Amino acid sequence: MKVAVIRRASFNAAHKLWNADWTDEKNKEVFGLCANKNYHGHNYHLEVKVIGEIDATTGYVIDLKIVKDIIKNEIEERFDHKNLNLDTKEFADLNPTAENIVVVIYDLIRAKLDAKYELFIKLYETEKNIVEYPVK
Ligand code: NI
Numbered sequence: 001m002k003v004a005v006i007r008r009a010s011f012n013a014a015h016k017l018w019n020a021d022w023t024d025e026k027n028k029e030v031f032g033l034c035a036n037k038n039y040h041g042h043n044y045h046l047e048v049k050v051i052g053e054i055d056a057t058t059g060y061v062i063d064l065k066i067v068k069d070i071i072k073n074e075i076e077e078r079f080d081h082k083n084l085n086l087d088t089k090e091f092a093d094l095n096p097t098a099e100n101i102v103v104v105i106y107d108l109i110r111a112k113l114d115a116k117y118e119l120f121i122k123l124y125e126t127e128k129n130i131v132e133y134p135v136k
Contacts, residue, residue: 001053001054002051002052002053002061003051003052003053003054003061004049004050004051004061005049005050005051005060005061005062005064005067006047006048006049006050007047007048007050007064007067007068007071008045008046008047008048009045009046009048009068009071009072009075009076010043010044010045010046011044011046011075011076011079011080011081012041012042012043012044012080012081013041013042013044013079013080013081013082013083013084014039014040014041014042014082014083014084014085015034015039015040015041015042015083015084015085015091015096016034016035016036016037016039016040016085016096017031017034017035017095017096017097018031018035018085018095019095039083039085042125042126044079044101044123044124044125045123045124046071046075046105046121046122046123046124047121047122047123047124048067048071048109048119048120048121049119049120049121049122050062050067050113050117050118050119051117051118051119051120052116052117052118061117062114062117067113070109070112070113071109073112074108074109074111074112075105075108075109078090078108084096084101090104091104098123098125098129098130098131099131099133101123101125101131102121102122102123102131102132102133103133105121105123106119106121106133106134109121120132120133120134120136121133
């Protein structure tokens with residue numbers, strides 16, 4: 001019997017959406033306000049969903065402290081209060097769209113989570129703009 005457990009987290013970060021192969025005009029045309037040269041910020045909210053069997057001895061799928069610590073070490077310490085374009089190696093050459101951020105977050109957490117669990121990430125860039133990875 002599989003159950004999903006979800007841990008929420010959040011981090012604040014600045015970014016700019018930009019394709020260095022394009023002119024300033026083309027970037028502004030495609031990315032609009034998100035291409036603002038001096039960056040802008042978001043309060044990102046994260047839902048980390050872990051799916052697995054209930055352990056008969058603990059009654060847990062996973063101790064949520066483990067998930068909390070992975071998020072803290074891999075995501076919050078890396079991205080919270082950072083400029084994603086300038087301060088992180090993950091987005092030095094990768095446009096920090098919500099789509100790219102959710103895939104990076106998945107990969108970072110996946111690398112630390114026991115392979116027996118399924119993992120799904122939902123990232124809220126705003127209340128109305130949400131991305132999920134992987135897609136079922
Ligand atoms: Ni933005």
